[in-house]
Amino acid sequence: MCDMDPLTPEEERxxxxxxxxLAAAQHPQRQLIVANAQDAFNYxxxxxxxxxxxxxxxxxxxxxxxxxxxxVSRMVVFECQALTMELELRGREIIGxxxxxxxxxxxxxxxxxxxxxxxxxxLGCFTARASDPQGLLRxxxxxxxxxxxxxxxxxxxxx
Amino acid sequence: xxGTDEPTVAMLVSAATSxxxxxxxxxxxxxxxxxxxxxxxxxxxxxxxxxxxxxxWLHLVEHLKDLREPAALxxxxxxxxxxxCLRTIGRNERQRPRDxxxxxENDLVTPDIAADVAEDIDRLSRQQAVLxxxxxxxxxxxxxxxLLISDPPLTYAQISAQLNIPIGSIGPTRGxxxxxxxxxxxxxxxxxxxx
Numbered sequence: 001m002c003d004m005d006p007l008t009p010e011e012e013r014x015x016x017x018x019x020x021x022l023a024a025a026q027h028p029q030r031q032l033i034v035a036n037a038q039d040a041f042n043y044x045x046x047x048x049x050x051x052x053x054x055x056x057x058x059x060x061x062x063x064x065x066x067x068x069x070x071x072v073s074r075m076v077v078f079e080c081q082a083l084t085m086e087l088e089l090r091g092r093e094i095i096g097x098x099x100x101x102x103x104x105x106x107x108x109x110x111x112x113x114x115x116x117x118x119x120x121x122x123l124g125c126f127t128a129r130a131s132d133p134q135g136l137l138r139x140x141x142x143x144x145x146x147x148x149x150x151x152x153x154x155x156x157x158x159x
Numbered sequence: 160x161x162g163t164d165e166p167t168v169a170m171l172v173s174a175a176t177s178x179x180x181x182x183x184x185x186x187x188x189x190x191x192x193x194x195x196x197x198x199x200x201x202x203x204x205x206x207x208x209x210x211x212x213x214x215x216w217l218h219l220v221e222h223l224k225d226l227r228e229p230a231a232l233x234x235x236x237x238x239x240x241x242x243x244c245l246r247t248i249g250r251n252e253r254q255r256p257r258d259x260x261x262x263x264e265n266d267l268v269t270p271d272i273a274a275d276v277a278e279d280i281d282r283l284s285r286q287q288a289v290l291x292x293x294x295x296x297x298x299x300x301x302x303x304x305x306l307l308i309s310d311p312p313l314t315y316a317q318i319s320a321q322l323n324i325p326i327g328s329i330g331p332t333r334g335x336x337x338x339x340x341x342x343x344x345x346x347x348x349x350x351x352x353x354x
Contacts, residue, residue: 005330005331005333005334007333010341011333011334011337014289014337014340014341014346015304015307015308015337017285017286017289018289018293018304018308018340019308019310020282020285020286021192021196021285021286021287021289021290021293022192022290022293022305022308024195024196024199024286025191025192025193025195025196025199025286025290026195027195027205027208027209028205029205029209030191030195032209033191033195033209033212033213034187034188034191036209036212036213036216037187037191037212037213037216038183038184038187038188040213040216040217040219040220041175041180041183041184041220059206151213
């Protein structure tokens with residue numbers, strides 16, 4: 001840095017402390033953590049039941065993961081009282097099945113606010129396309145009498 | 160001293176308590192680093208840290224109204240994060256054979272054993288104080304300071320281009336930002352305890 005105004009030793013120390021602190025605060029999924037935390041604000045008055053991530057192929061042991069990685073796909077399962085949702089995320093393609101089986105409306109939401117609506121068939125199956133395979137995604141499922149929303153998750157390209 | 164239309168943490172807390180979503184978003188954005196740096200100490204996996212973070216924020220939504228003093232927020236976040244990390248470690252310990260050597264929990268409750276543990280704790284409290292202070296700063300200060308410590312370092316010309324401010328004003332602006340950081344409650348207490 002071309003320094004026309006050198007730092008005082010005190011300033012230097014503070015800046016070094018800040019650098020150390022921010023380095024300690026790094027996390028590879030920071031964006032996901034912030035997005036989910038910001039959503040937490042609504043839980044109290046939200047009608048939707050929150051479906052938690054209960055399985056993620058990215059978190060499997062290395063052997064299985066390397067096989068999956070070769071396929072460039074990722075399996076995730078979300079669960080709440082009303083339903084379970086199994087998803088295969090492959091490139092931009094999303095293949096899902098909702099249990100118990102039955103028709104439902106599925107809204108795919110990305111962190112930039114894009115919404116895509118698709119219908120699940122009588123078996124609870126649906127397909128959709130992600131506008132950005134690397135960004136964050138979540139799914140809102142509505143059926144007569146119930147609606148649920150998943151936590152945010154990464155698209156398949158993120159590891 | 161402070162940028163005029165920039166909300167303080169106290170204002171954010173009270174706005175979030177009365178239901179203002181954008182204030183909540185800002186709180187999360189500003190304080191996530193404090194939470195993550197606190198959790199790092201416990202050597203959990205990235206996934207576990209993400210779970211801890213989500214649990215802590217969910218608790219905060221419920222307890223926002225109980226925070227009598229907005230100034231209590233950083234301390235509340237640190238202690239709740241610590242608590243959730245220890246809970247996660249406790250769960251892990253029950254699931255695997257006990258490690259004879261140590262648990263992180265022991266390291267923490269008996270910090271008198273080794274000098275490096277004490278040093279570790281000192282470093283953590285320094286990080287926590289600086290991050291709590293950093294969260295108080297106006298956005299423009301936070302951006303500038305982040306650029307100044309980026310790795311690899313940026314030249315003044317690059318910083319000037321990114322922030323759209325003249326090169327000549329970077330030095331003085333930096334000085335004012337650091338002054339504000341030093342004047343925050345968390346950091347000023349740290350400076351006092353140094354002397």
